[in-house]
Amino acid sequence: MHEKIRELLTAHARTSLEVHEAAMVAETLRFIETEPKCLCRTCVLGHLTGSAWIVDSSRSRTLLTHHLKLEKWLQLGGHADGDGDLLAVALREGREESGLTTLRPVTGTIFDVDRHWIPARKTESAHWHFDVRFMIEAVEGEPLVRAANESKELAWLDVARVTELNPEESMARMVRKTLSARA
Numbered sequence: 001m002h003e004k005i006r007e008l009l010t011a012h013a014r015t016s017l018e019v020h021e022a023a024m025v026a027e028t029l030r031f032i033e034t035e036p037k038c039l040c041r042t043c044v045l046g047h048l049t050g051s052a053w054i055v056d057s058s059r060s061r062t063l064l065t066h067h068l069k070l071e072k073w074l075q076l077g078g079h080a081d082g083d084g085d086l087l088a089v090a091l092r093e094g095r096e097e098s099g100l101t102t103l104r105p106v107t108g109t110i111f112d113v114d115r116h117w118i119p120a121r122k123t124e125s126a127h128w129h130f131d132v133r134f135m136i137e138a139v140e141g142e143p144l145v146r147a148a149n150e151s152k153e154l155a156w157l158d159v160a161r162v163t164e165l166n167p168e169e170s171m172a173r174m175v176r177k178t179l180s181a182r183a
Contacts, residue, residue, distance in 0.1 A: 051077025099145025
């Protein structure tokens with residue numbers, strides 16, 4: 001049922017991954033094998049999400065959002081809502097949350113995978129996000145339009161300084177990958 005996602009994750013698993021990310025890829029593969037509704041928010045255990053690690057052409061800056069509900073600086077992204085094309089989800093979410101219109105995937109392959117816990121809120125129980133992330137390039141100079149219902153703020157940041165705002169391993173790993181690719 002989720003063959004395209006399985007193929008992308010399997011290909012990503014064959015790359016040189018840090019131990020923690022490799023474990024999350026394996027968990028995500030198990031999740032899609034056992035949860036037929038893994039693309040839907042109605043899946044109580046959790047669901048797949050697609051994220052856009054948006055960078056400039058030099059890969060020296062990245063666009064982050066100060067997430068309204070989670071109170072953290074994060075990459076842009078969101079729920080698949082049934083869409084099995086997680087790259088398309090990442091691109092859609094990147095456009096919706098930033099106002100950027102000219103976004104292009106750097107490759108069609110996965111950049112990073114993370115599994116993180118989302119705490120309960122008034123209308124939603126706590127659950128997992130199985131987050132599949134893609135590196136997306138933006139056209140420099142295009143104006144940003146913050147999605148008020150998603151974000152407190154949007155900002156282009158020096159990749160090397162991202163962990164000053166969010167030191168979580170999930171963000172630090174994407175920073176390391178980006179800096180390594182530039183070297």
